[in-house]
Amino acid sequence: MRGLQATGPRPTATSCGCVKPALETGNLLTEPIGYLESCFSAKNGTPRQPSICSLSRARLRIRKSIFNNPEHSLMGLDQFSHVWILFVFHKNGHLSCKAKVQPPRLNGAKTGVFATRSPHRPNAIGLTLAKLEKVEGGAVYLSGIDMIEGTPVLDIKPYIADYDSPQRLMEPLRDFNLPGAQHKPETEFWCGGMTDDCDQQQLPGCDEPQPDSSTEEKPKGPEDRTPEEKHREHDTAEILNSPRNQGERAAGLGLESGRGQSWSAVEEAIGSRHLEESSSEEGTEKRPRAGQEAEILQGVSGETQPGALRHPAGAAPEARHSVVPSWVREAPVPTLGVRFTPHAEMDLAHLSSDVSQSVFRYFRSAEEAKRAIEAVLAADPRSVYRRKLCRDRLFYFTVDTAHVTCWFGDGFAEVLRIRHASEPV
Numbered sequence: 001m002r003g004l005q006a007t008g009p010r011p012t013a014t015s016c017g018c019v020k021p022a023l024e025t026g027n028l029l030t031e032p033i034g035y036l037e038s039c040f041s042a043k044n045g046t047p048r049q050p051s052i053c054s055l056s057r058a059r060l061r062i063r064k065s066i067f068n069n070p071e072h073s074l075m076g077l078d079q080f081s082h083v084w085i086l087f088v089f090h091k092n093g094h095l096s097c098k099a100k101v102q103p104p105r106l107n108g109a110k111t112g113v114f115a116t117r118s119p120h121r122p123n124a125i126g127l128t129l130a131k132l133e134k135v136e137g138g139a140v141y142l143s144g145i146d147m148i149e150g151t152p153v154l155d156i157k158p159y160i161a162d163y164d165s166p167q168r169l170m171e172p173l174r175d176f177n178l179p180g181a182q183h184k185p186e187t188e189f190w191c192g193g194m195t196d197d198c199d200q201q202q203l204p205g206c207d208e209p210q211p212d213s214s215t216e217e218k219p220k221g222p223e224d225r226t227p228e229e230k231h232r233e234h235d236t237a238e239i240l241n242s243p244r245n246q247g248e249r250a251a252g253l254g255l256e257s258g259r260g261q262s263w264s265a266v267e268e269a270i271g272s273r274h275l276e277e278s279s280s281e282e283g284t285e286k287r288p289r290a291g292q293e294a295e296i297l298q299g300v301s302g303e304t305q306p307g308a309l310r311h312p313a314g315a316a317p318e319a320r321h322s323v324v325p326s327w328v329r330e331a332p333v334p335t336l337g338v339r340f341t342p343h344a345e346m347d348l349a350h351l352s353s354d355v356s357q358s359v360f361r362y363f364r365s366a367e368e369a370k371r372a373i374e375a376v377l378a379a380d381p382r383s384v385y386r387r388k389l390c391r392d393r394l395f396y397f398t399v400d401t402a403h404v405t406c407w408f409g410d411g412f413a414e415v416l417r418i419r420h421a422s423e424p425v
């Protein structure tokens with residue numbers, strides 16, 4: 001990579017007067033790897049967390065000024081279903097932030113900024129888990145995003161359930177993912193995965209599990225798999241990991257016959273390693289459980305590469321649970337019912353039938369646009385201020401090319417008009 005290395009980290013003077021390289025003092029000269037093209041043009045109406053609106057789409061093109069051949073930097077990324085996106089909240093407006101903030105889900109109550117996902121933080125860095133739809137040349141196509149158009153992106157990292165989700169553990173049985181590699185117990189973990197801990201919403205693709213069609217067939221290596229297959233495997237993993245199916249799965253993976261191991265033997269083997277791992281993490285996992293904390297036994301949804309075995313049942317409880325304050329999942333702010341006036345329905349039909357201009361850039365149909373609008377509004381995108389002090393004001397937002405006008409009543413949002421974003425309002 002050029003640029004940063006060419007100039008090198010700049011030294012920084014510390015309070016004691018010593019001069020240290022900038023990185024050692026935590027000063028990082030960042031350069032966006034790209035600027036997001038998003039279906040949300042402004043903050044208003046943009047979901048507060050990824051996956052609230054699974055149809056929210058974006059494209060990120062890696063800049064040639066970062067890598068001469070951007071596609072090289074994305075090699076292998078298509079083997080993952082989800083990616084972390086690190087970005088700058090570039091539209092925060094001002095750099096000041098408060099130690100205590102009022103997240104909308106707390107409806108006015110305060111909590112420490114570091115206990116929230118507020119955009120207003122000492123370093124305006126955002127972190128989003130997005131679904132990776134595809135990689136094409138030097139660009140990644142994402143969905144389930146909560147960033148606006150033009151957001152400077154600092155980094156992309158693959159989401160790996162083993163590392164990123166405390167309740168998930170996988171034991172690789174066959175390392176066909178690594179070209180030419182043999183099974184490497186204990187040291188190599190490899191899996192795609194999905195979760196969403198932000199808003200109790202399922203990530204796209206999790207709700208229609210597919211039957212485990214072929215346990216006999218030798219699984220394809222990742223290089224052979226299409227993104228659709230990749231996501232289907234993820235769905236399959238959900239079924240496979242249900243306790244009901246563990247036995248079948250073990251059989252399917254050749255544990256009982258092919259490898260001469262019973263499910264319980266495997267479970268025991270993994271369980272003991274699991275215990276070792278979780279005990280080394282005790283400090284972080286075992287927190288006092290105050291009354292207002294919700295202990296969530298997370299779903300078993302997760303993406304598993306064929307040949308990898310997740311350990312769903314015999315895990316130590318602390319590794320299968322993660323703890324969040326109850327307001328994250330049982331917010332005092334209710335989910336809203338969403339309705340469209342006949343006029344808004346007509347607008348949408350009219351918008352999508354307009355042949356004179358390209359209708360949607362990110363949505364594939366009027367139906368998708370409608371579902372996205374519903375998802376955005378159901379999560380009540382209003383600020384606490386608006387919710388409390390401007391209750392009867394109209395609310396506007398733009399998603400893709402649809403400019404939406406709506407209002408909120410008790411427990412519902414109603415869409416009044418949908419116009420093309422280029423039309424004067």
Ligand SMILES: C[S@@+](CC[C@H](N)C(=O)[O-])C[C@H]1O[C@@H](n2cnc3c(N)ncnc32)[C@H](O)[C@@H]1O
Nearest residue numbers: 043046047048089090091117126127147148151
């Ligand atoms: C609550 S933040 C959460 C972002 C990320 N998932 C996180 O946890 O860091 C999401 C909100 O940030 C705002 N936002 C998105 N992109 C932004 C940007 N580039 N600059 C400033 N605010 C942005 C939108 O209002 C969106 O609803």
